[in-house]
Amino acid sequence: MGQNLKTGRQLRPVDLAREHGLSTQAVRNYEEAGILPAAGRTAHGYRTYTPLHAAALRAFLALVPGHGHPTATSIMRGVNEGAVDEAFHLIDVSHAQLLDDRRTLQAVESSLRDLGPTTASEPGARAEPGAGAEPIEASGPGSTFIGPLAEKLGIRPATLRKWERAGLVRPRRDPLTGYRVYDEADVRDARLAHQLRRGGYLLEQIAPLIAQVRAAGGLEPLEAALRDWRGRLSTRGRAMLTGAAELEAYLRERG
Structure with a gap:
């Protein structure tokens, strides 16, 4: 299946861009940043992409909400350069930070109980x-x-x-x-x-x-803020799961 994606139908930059509401320039920028594999070229020098590039873009955009743009970029660059273990390390660091943030929230709640x-x-x-x-x-x-x-x-x-x-x-x-x-x-x-x-x-x-x-x-005045904080942490955790699923799909397609 991965080989089919690598040699499958050609896609234009606009095809990738439309799927996610992006500009074609954004797609080109993602390729130059190493987020997407290098594009093929037509005889006239125009970029051509494949479904593998589309899978890479989906993985990156799914990683951003949970890990942030810089870390998601580094993860994808690592995968595309064959440094998969380094990419996994970055993911581990993000999960550790999320755990630390959850502990911080618990510490705040503990501090409030002491007031x-x-x-x-x-x-x-x-x-x-x-x-x-x-x-x-x-x-x-x-x-x-x-x-x-x-x-x-x-x-x-x-x-x-x-x-x-x-x-x-x-x-x-x-x-x-x-x-x-x-x-x-x-x-x-x-x-x-x-x-x-x-x-x-x-x-x-x-x-x-x-x-x-x-x-x-x-503590009543802070309850809404704490609920919002807890909600943001939960949203980030779910986003990490979504990003992991899309990245795994991309890794499978790469073969």
């Missing part, structure tokens, strides 16, 4: 920071300073300062030293912001969510 009603009674904006280095430990139950908190989250202190400017965290200031002091609610907000950032949310998207959680004292 208590104390977040609704946090004080408002505080004074700007003083100059100089900040200490390593803070007094008070659950309180900490910027260095230890940044280390705990695996981020830079500058990132916490950026989050503070965006309203994601609101540490108080020590009246004597001016150092930032993060209480338990601030730590929870920082952890929530960190997990949402890992989930792909922008600062301007996170700030109103945290503000709503503070005001409501509960």
